Amino acid sequence: MSLNTQWRLIARPEGEVGREHFEVTHLALPEPGPGEVRVRNLYLLIPPSMRLWMNAKETYFPPQPLGEVMTGITLGVVESSRDPSLVPGDYVNGLGGCQEWSIAPAGHLQKLAPRPGVPLAAYRSVLDxxxxxxxxxxxxxxxxxxxxxxxxxxxxxxxxxxxxxxxxxxxxxxxxxxxxxxxxxxxxxxxxxxxxxxxxxxxxxxxxxxxxxxxxxxxxxxxxxxxxxxxxxxxxxxxxxxxxxxxxxxxxxxxxxxxxxxxxxxxxxxxxxxxxxEYLHRYEDVVGILQDWAAEGSLKYQIEVLDGLDSIVEAIGRVFHGKNRGVQLVKICDERSV
Ligand SMILES: NC(=O)c1ccc[n+]([C@@H]2O[C@H](COP(=O)([O-])OP(=O)(O)OC[C@H]3O[C@@H](n4cnc5c(N)ncnc54)[C@H](OP(=O)(O)O)[C@@H]3O)[C@@H](O)[C@H]2O)c1
Missing domain, CATH: 3.40.50.720 (NAD(P)-binding Rossmann-like Domain)
Structure with missing residues (x-):
């Protein structure tokens, strides 16, 4: 397996986020332990609140610890599993971080059931x-x-x-x-x-x-x-x-x-x-409604994808300069290549 490319926050931005606030490391990934899975991260969502997680002040997440892999909302595919609830090839949503692979307890991941014809990226954005x-x-x-x-x-x-x-x-x-x-x-x-x-x-x-x-x-x-x-x-x-x-x-x-x-x-x-x-209990029914509207073409959305972890800083900047057209994602790995 290749080394895992990881983006770590090493300094708290005062204003806009820049490349200088991150360090990129390449480390071997440990094997998943009992009850854990290894996930190949495919998409990273860039929500505006990602900027707030970088502050010392707590948000709905604890402050991002300096030196650690930057928190990231991800969609990925299971590569290896030591839990019967997930098998290789399953698509999952999770907090996989700004990195190529992540190890997570199976119970921390949400298994997806993508509908044919709906872009996979929609399940980490408009249908999420x-x-x-x-x-x-x-x-x-x-x-x-x-x-x-x-x-x-x-x-x-x-x-x-x-x-x-x-x-x-x-x-x-x-x-x-x-x-x-x-x-x-x-x-x-x-x-x-x-x-x-x-x-x-x-x-x-x-x-x-x-x-x-x-x-x-x-x-x-x-x-x-x-x-x-x-x-x-x-x-x-x-x-x-x-x-x-x-x-x-x-x-x-x-x-x-x-x-x-x-x-x-x-x-x-x-x-x-x-x-x-506070509304996760509504997930199934709301996503079901939105999925039906999207499938019949009566709910429009845009998803903009930048390529590669190296585009994280640019992607964050686009959101704060209004350059994003709809959802801003970073593609970590091509879904067709896994
Ligand atoms: N509370 C929650 O649970 C929750 C969950 C998800 C999102 N949110 C919030 O929902 C809002 C929208 O999030 P989103 O993910 O959908 O992002 P988004 O609207 O797709 O992207 C952010 C947009 O905000 C506008 N913007 C950025 N900086 C601005 C500024 N300084 N002044 C005025 N407008 C500015 C830009 O649009 P224009 O080009 O039109 O200016 C930009 O495209 C955010 O406030 C986010 O924190 C909250």
Whole structure:
């Protein structure tokens, strides 16, 4: 077996992530012990929150220890197994880290049953964390009722674009806010979201006033910063804010204004943090629904794949510069070669 290429975090970034924050090592991999399996990692998901894991402050994960293999959300294929629940060739999701191979207890891995015709990479993205996040965030925290107005930020992103389309399927009036004409055109023309705002070029406040003349019932918030204040200020009575993420602050530098929060009081509105790990019990039914919609072509998504572990830093940068078109993945190994 080849040596295992591993990306280790050796310094905590202050702002953007750079190559200097990592060391790449090549070490022999131990054999799996009883109850363990060896997994060839195929895809690494690059979620914006990966940047937060690198900080000294705890998130929903403990802080990434310096010198250790960087935490990574992966999809892989079992190569050898010492547990009867998994056999070589099984596809699994896990926290395989930023490395070519990983050893894990079988019980820590989720066996996948990919449908023919669905790209394998979708099972580590839209038919996984992002899909669950969009669906459960909107339905369980947003509590939508047909005819209500939903506004989604980072609307052309992986979570955002799904939230927009699920909102439309539920009979909501959907307004998507995204960066740039190309993303807005994709949302409008491919995803069928008629009302879009390009926050990089439009007067967002003015457009919100035109598109949401009676206010906003549900704000699905992925970004934070000034646009989030504009949404909160326009909430209707008993409005809801699904606080899914604050990507504009992850590299530091953006602090959230609290002046708009008085609107939550004045409108008896509710803002609730969403954490996908609280909704894993919904995984089977939600992924089933999304899979059916994707198969019939009524749920659109984009998956962008960069090649090789050497593209990790570029992939993270793309997410924070809005260059990703939908889900950002790194391909660690070609699925056809294993
Ligand atoms: N709470 C949970 O359990 C959970 C789970 C998954 C994801 N999330 C959150 O969901 C949000 C979206 O995640 P995702 O994986 O779907 O990523 P994504 O939306 O596919 O990619 C991030 C997008 O955010 C926008 N963005 C990045 N930096 C920005 C900035 N400084 N100002 C404004 N917009 C910026 C960019 O879109 P534009 O080009 O349109 O600006 C970029 O394409 C994130 O906040 C993430 O942390 C939360």
């Amino acid at each position: 964390v992002q899909g669950l996040t969009a669906y459960c965030g909107l339905t369980e925290i947003g509590k939508p009722k047909a005819g209500e107005t939903l506004v989604v930020t980072a609307a052309a992103g992986s979570v955002g674009s799904l939230a927009c389309q699920i909102g439309k399927k539920l009979g909501l009036k959907v307004v998507g806010i995204a960066g740039g004409p190309e993303k807005c055109a994709w949302l409008r023309d491919e995803c069928g979201i008629e009302h879009v705002i390009d926050y990089k070029h439009d007067d967002v406040a003015a457009r919100l006033d035109v598109l949401c003349p009676d206010g906003i019932d549900i704000a699905y918030e992925n970004v934070g910063g000034p646009v989030m204040d504009m949404l909160i200020e326009r909430l209707r009575f008993k409005g809801r804010v699904v606080l899914c993420g604050l990507v504009s602050s992850y590299n530091g530098g953006v602090t959230q204004n609290t002046a708009s929060l008085m609107t939550l009081v004045n409108k008896a509105a509710r803002m609730e943090g969403f954490l996908v790990s």
